[in-house]
Amino acid sequence: MASFKDMTAFVAVVEHNGFSKAGRELRLTTAVVSARVANLEKHLGVRLLNRTTRQVTPTDEALQYYEECKSILRQVEAAETHLSSRRLNPSGSVKITAPTVLGRRHVAPILPALQALYPELEIRLSLTDEIVDIVGEGVDIAVRIAPLKDSSLKSIHLANCPRILCASPEYLKQYGTPQKSEDLLEHSCLLLRFPGSTQFQWIFEGEEKVQKFSVKGSLDSNNGDVLRQWALEGQGIALKSVWEIQSELRSGKLVHVLPELHPKNVAISALYPQGHITPPKVRVTLDHLKKHFQNDPIFQEASGGI
Structure with missing residues (x-):
């Protein structure tokens, strides 16, 4: 040519x-x-x-x-x-997926402002705690709370996401407070389950070794907010992100269990497909997400502990 x-x-x-x-x-x-x-x-x-x-x-x-x-x-x-x-006025459809609770509390509320800033954007938000095939389902951006595996996807860090074990005072009064990690095997653990989920195996990082426990319980769900509610109702011990339960910890409705244990670190990240050039509609959405998470006090406070 x-x-x-x-x-x-x-x-x-x-x-x-x-x-x-x-x-x-x-x-x-x-x-x-x-x-x-x-x-x-x-x-x-x-x-x-x-x-x-x-x-x-x-x-x-x-x-x-x-x-x-x-x-x-x-x-x-x-x-x-x-x-x-x-490039100056990004347009077109942006398909975003995010975990249910995080998406409802911290992604959905900021998207109208993005759309108002770029009126030609059409935002499609899907909330699910399951792992979505980004490329296969044509997703532009996936917000995830998980260790990132090697892949062909690009990612940007949005926020740290420390997690803890927690339970209600009523549950601990009835069934006892675990004194060591092995005691978790004798308790009802509230589990996040869906195809590909690994949260039925809790992993704790120590100075000398990594501990893995295949915990069990009679209640599990594919929705993280359901687990929080069950924990509040005294149904068992849950592994939750600190930002998600800060108000319940302050009020005493939930108690930090085994504070000497440190669940494996995860982060909140935004993943998007590889490409020589990031489409303007994706770039401005990523920038908007990053600005929100980095400036939101709840994530700064959560990163600093409880």
Whole structure:
């Protein structure tokens, strides 16, 4: 396929009746303009210009090609202008997925402001605690609370997400407070379960070793907020993010269990598909999410402990 630069040089020569004038218009030397036209002629296998010492005129074959080149170059310019406009004014549908509680409390509330800032955006938010196939389901951004596995996805860090074990005072009064990690095996643990979930195995990081416990319980759900409610009702011990239960910890409705244990660190991240260029609609959404999470006091406080 012919080079757009060569086509541009050819069109300029025809319109300005010479290489030197075309060069001034394009801010190129006469030699460069001449070389580009020669490249085009070689590629097409057709002489486009009749050259004399006094003038340059298009051949019969060149006149029709000139009109076609102008049409093509106008379309390219229009496409670039359109993309530039979309970069300045992002538009189109942005499909976002997020965990249920985090999405409801901290993603959904900030999206109307984003849409008001960029009126041509169409935001599609799906809340689920299950792991979504981002590429397979055409998701633009997935907000996740989990250790990130190696993948072809890009990610940005939104916030730290320390977690603790917690239970209600009523549960601990009835069944006793665990004194060591092994005691968890004798308690009712509230589990987040769905295809691919690993939260039925609680992992704690220590200075010397990592402890893994295949805990069990008679109640499990694929919804994290259900587990919080069950914990409040005295149904068992739950593994929860600190930001999610801060008010309950302050009020005493939930109690920090086995504070010497440190559940494996996770972070809140935004994942999105790889690409040489991040679409403007995705870029502005990522920026909006990052600004919110980094400026929200609840996540700063949670990162600092309880």
